[in-house]
Amino acid sequence: MDDLKRFPSVSRIHFVECPANGALEWKGVQLNSVQWTHGMMSCVEYTGVRLSDLLKEAGIKTEGKWIIPEGVDASGMARSIPLDLAMDDCFVAYAQNGEALRREQGYPIRLVVPGCEANMWVKYLRRIMVHDVPMQHREETSKYTELMPDGTSQRFSWYMEANSVITYPSPDFKMQGPGKYYIRGLAWSGRGKVANVDISTDGGKNWKEAHFTSAVLDKAWTRFEMEWDWDGSEAFLMSRVTDETGYVQPPMPQMRNLEGTNNVYHRTAMVTWRVHGWDNGTNGGMIENVQY
Numbered sequence: 144m145d146d147l148k149r150f151p152s153v154s155r156i157h158f159v160e161c162p163a164n165g166a167l168e169w170k171g172v173q174l175n176s177v178q179w180t181h182g183m184m185s186c187v188e189y190t191g192v193r194l195s196d197l198l199k200e201a202g203i204k205t206e207g208k209w210i211i212p213e214g215v216d217a218s219g220m221a222r223s224i225p226l227d228l229a230m231d232d233c234f235v236a237y238a239q240n241g242e243a244l245r246r247e248q249g250y251p252i253r254l255v256v257p258g259c260e261a262n263m264w265v266k267y268l269r270r271i272m273v274h275d276v277p278m279q280h281r282e283e284t285s286k287y288t289e290l291m292p293d294g295t296s297q298r299f300s301w302y303m304e305a306n307s308v309i310t311y312p313s314p315d316f317k318m319q320g321p322g323k324y325y326i327r328g329l330a331w332s333g334r335g336k337v338a339n340v341d342i343s344t345d346g347g348k349n350w351k352e353a354h355f356t357s358a359v360l361d362k363a364w365t366r367f368e369m370e371w372d373w374d375g376s377e378a379f380l381m382s383r384v385t386d387e388t389g390y391v392q393p394p395m396p397q398m399r400n401l402e403g404t405n406n407v408y409h410r411t412a413m414v415t416w417r418v419h420g421w422d423n424g425t426n427g428g429m430i431e432n433v434q435y
Contacts, residue, residue, distance in 0.1 A: 191236035258333030
C-alpha cells in the first residue's frame, strides 16, 4: 500500500454493474421489482492510482498487448483486458467513499475498469500479468459471453451500453390515487456521459424529455425526473436514454431480434411498468413489470 501511495492519487465517481442484471428477462417477464431487474449495481467514489502509471513504472515490452489481472480470492478471478483500455482510465483503488476498501469490496486493493462489466473489476488484486494474447479464462469463455441466435458466442463485450430505469413509480410501490406525481429514475452509460432521457406514459407512443436532478458525470449514474398528472387511467411507463456517443437505448423486441433469447448478459433494453387503472378493482393503482 505504501508503494502505491508514491504515485499521484485520483478520485472518481463511477457506476459498476453486473452484466447479468435482468438476465432472466430475455424470454419474458420474470421479476417484478426494480431491485430484481436492476439491483446488481452501485455508484460510488473510488480513490486509487492510475493503472497506466503502474504499468509505465514496471515497463512493458513492445509485444505486450493484453493485461491479465488476477485476484487472490477462492475463485481465482482473472480477466483479459486489452492494453489500450488498461492505459486509458483504469486505476487500482484502495479506498471507496473516503475510507479504506472493506473486505467485501476487495480489500486491500481492487481494479477499477470504468464503464465495463463488473466481472473485470478484479477484487483482492494479487498481480497483473502482461501478455501478447488474451488468456481464454473460464470467465471469458464459458461465462461472460453472449450466446447468439445462430449458436455462436460473442466474446469480449466489455462496455455496458446506455441504460435507464424508472425507479418511481415502479412495481415496488402502489399508486395512491389520481393526482400529481414525479416520475424519477436513473440513467447511465459505460461509454461516457448521459445526454438526455425521454419518458413515455403510453408505452412508447409519445415521449417527453425529462430533466436531470443530479450532476452529469462520466460513466456514472444520472438522476432524472418528470412531472406527471395521472388521471387514474391505465398507463405504461418507459424511459429511454441517449448517451453522448448518440447511442439510443433500444426497446426489448429490437434487442431480442438481434441477440435471441438464450443470452444472459448485457440486457440493456427499455423496461415497461404497467400502471393499473385506479378503478380496476383490487388491482387499482398496482404496478407490474411487462414487456411492451
